[in-house]
Amino acid sequence: MAAHILRLRLALLVGTFRGHAGHVVRVVSALLILAAATVAACWALLTLKDASTEEVLAVTVLGGSAVTLGFALAPLFGSVEDPLDPRRFALFGLPRGSLALVLAVAGFLSVPILVLLAVAVCSAIVWADHGVPVIVGILSVLLGVLTCVLLARVCMALASLFLRDRRSRELSGVFVLVVLVVVVPVGVFLASLEWQGSVPPQLLEAVDWLALTPLGAAWALPGMLITGGDAWLSALIAVGTIVLLAMLWVWAVNRLLTTTERPGTGRERGGLGWFGVxxxxxxxxxxxxxxxxxxxxxxxxxxxxxxxxxxxxxxxxxxxxxxxxxxxxxxxxxxxxxxxxxxxxxxxxxxxxxxxxxxxxxxxxxxxxxxxxxxxxxxxxxxxxxxxxxxxxxxxxxxxxxxxxxxxxxxxxxxxxxxxxxxxxxxxxxxxxxxxxxxxxxxxxxxxxxxxxxxxxxxxxxxxxxxxxxxxxxxxxxxxxxxxxxxxxxxxxxxxxxxxxxxxxxxxxxxxxxxxxxxxx
Structure with a gap:
């Protein structure tokens, strides 16, 4: 069963390159842009080998927290159907626990996760150059990526259960406003800080706070270990987050398999605008x-x-x-x-x-x-x-x-x-x-x-x-x-x-x- 589902996942990834010429061009262009952005991010991280520990910690924790939050919000506001929705396997009578495990593993086979994995490996290399044991860097990568995978799976399942008929362009507009509310003030705040060859103390306080949250605990583990911070507390929070997300994922799979899917209204609801939201x-x-x-x-x-x-x-x-x-x-x-x-x-x-x-x-x-x-x-x-x-x-x-x-x-x-x-x-x-x-x-x-x-x-x-x-x-x-x-x-x-x-x-x-x-x- 596991091998078959993984082959299906790979087939779905390859299938995105099939279709009319315009579709293929758009997909290839998007992948090239994403590849260029990934290379740029990896290069930027690798240039931190000569940076101070505080600078590396600030970049990895803030960036990792933002990416983790993105994996949670994107499924809630996006209107893309989940190709690995557990409901698609309801007729096969598969054990729910095994199905939840296999679908979680299949979640690693996605372009965003592969990009995140490449960037996370570069951050582990940088931490190794700063004296962090390799095993700690690998553990941080695994915890961070696994958190993102489970978070995306859980949020996708919740969206399928409760938000299936509520997502539209209007809701995407609300999401843009929410991002505007967060990004612009943060950008103005960062621009106002005095960067005189070191990380401003205000930013270090934000990093210390994020290191003790589910968003940044996994990414902060190597830095906390060598800066004398509460590395054990960050590790505990990261592991606890994964355990909680795993429990939520198992519950979501069980709920999806035992709940009748609400009939979609298709195009009729799509024209309701704000009334559909x-x-x-x-x-x-x-x-x-x-x-x-x-x-x-x-x-x-x-x-x-x-x-x-x-x-x-x-x-x-x-x-x-x-x-x-x-x-x-x-x-x-x-x-x-x-x-x-x-x-x-x-x-x-x-x-x-x-x-x-x-x-x-x-x-x-x-x-x-x-x-x-x-x-x-x-x-x-x-x-x-x-x-x-x-x-x-x-x-x-x-x-x-x-x-x-x-x-x-x-x-x-x-x-x-x-x-x-x-x-x-x-x-x-x-x-x-x-x-x-x-x-x-x-x-x-x-x-x-x-x-x-x-x-x-x-x-x-x-x-x-x-x-x-x-x-x-x-x-x-x-x-x-x-x-x-x-x-x-x-x-x-x-x-x-x-x-x-x-x-x-x-x-x-x-x-x-x-x-x-x-x-x-």
Whole structure:
């Protein structure tokens, strides 16, 4: 059985070179690019033979942790079918334990794993030149590669069980945003470090932390052995991770073989866009519809594009007034956070007559309130995650990063909470769907100005303690920076939860008036 499955795996690899000429050209081109990247990575590692132990440790642990995380995330967000799905062998009555073992071994026969193995062997060679016993280097390679193989198998099985019908281009877009949230701040942070012929202490702290996690324990084992670190603890964590993943893999194989596969909807579901990604709940449906509007309705697009310009405009008068540039660099980001939280303050009015679907179908207010906030969170969180470290880098003092994060969190989240109330308590007429976003209807009252001003003023008032702590942090008080971070998160989340709750109650009680408002504007 084992030999037959391994031959099947090899046949599948060779089969990728079959097909029409265009397909073969694409496959060969991709393999050539991957081979060039592998050679470059191996060469870069081998050049570390003359580097210090700390530099080799930082490169191997950070790179190995990133690769391990990639093996976990790629199956969850990718839409590729698993050629070695255990369900394909369900009709043969094979022993489940043996099948799980053989499929895990077959997982080594893949292009990404072979590339990883080549790079890992180069890292073992480098560690051997630094005095690490060969057996320790080999053990590190085996533990690291085995972790990646089992992690990919487990995540592929989980995706097959729970995410089969939920992956699409939209979900891939979310993955890109997640990567953006992580990669850009990390890149800015690394660029800000002072590399003066040695590894910055901040980076060494990150390496020490990763060495005690399942992501980096296996890759850190050789370095920890010769630097006097907790090599035994890293080895224990690496082995424990493999044991846990092996248990999860056996459970996943048993679950796949005893669970009826959900029928796929093929092309029909592929055209649902965000509705094919969102959960099949009232809140998920509202979130999907809101996402369609936010990325397709020009009224929403214009509102979103105004934010960076409005935040940038604040810089000009401050510079003219003589405010130091390092302080001015911090100003646009809190303004952007405030405007992002303010955006959905009249979301019900932008819905026009479509709001009747929520009211007529008896949708709970909580589902309506949360669903409408999803697009803002999906845009605002990545935007702020990128803007905050960039602004801190321009400022020049990373000690203010916690304070700036807390201020932005308080303004953004409290704005969302107050907007959840404002959009149902005081909606005002806006341009209707299809009309120019710059064409505003005539209003007989001051509801619009009151609603807009109340949300902004309210967000500033509740965030006042955080703003004060942020100002103290600018004066050099490091304790105030930490206080601003935690106070900002607590105040922001608290106002958000309360705002959603109050908005939900008002939505359910004023459903008739909301329908009347939508029909009359």
């Amino acid at each position: 969102a959960p099949g709940t009232p809140g998920g449906a509202i979130a999907a519809r809101s996402l369609v509007y936010w990325f397709g309705d020009r009224r929403y697009v214009v509102n979103g594009l105004v934010i960076p310009f409005a935040a940038a405009i604040t810089v000009v008068p401050l510079l003219i007034a003589g405010v130091p540039p390092e302080l001015v660099a911090l100003v646009p980001v809190p303004f952007a956070a405030l405007f992002l939280g303010w955006l959905p303050h009249d979301d019900v009015a932008y819905d026009s007559t479509a709001v009747w679907m929520h009211i007529a179908s008896g949708v709970r207010g909580v589902s309506d309130r949360i669903g409408r906030l999803v697009p803002v969170l999906l845009v605002g969180v990545p935007l702020l995650a990128v803007a905050i470290p960039v602004a801190t880098l321009l400022h020049g003092r990373w000690a203010v990063l916690p304070a700036l994060t807390g201020v932005c969190a308080a303004l953004f989240l409290s704005g969302l909470g107050l907007s959840s109330i404002s959009s149902v308590v005081a909606p005002y007429a806006v341009s209707r769907p299809g009309e120019s976003p710059f064409q505003q209807p005539q209003r007989t009252g001051a509801n619009g100005a009151i609603a807009q001003g109340s949300v902004m003023a309210g967000a500033l008032v509740v965030s006042a303690p955080v703003l004060w702590c942020g100002w103290l942090a600018l004066q050099g008080d490091t304790d105030a920076a930490d206080t601003a971070l935690w106070a900002g998160l607590a105040i922001g989340l608290g106002v958000l939860v309360v705002g959603i709750g109050v908005g939900a109650i008002v939505f359910e009680r004023r459903g008739g008036r909301l329908m009347e408002f939508a029909e009359s504007t």
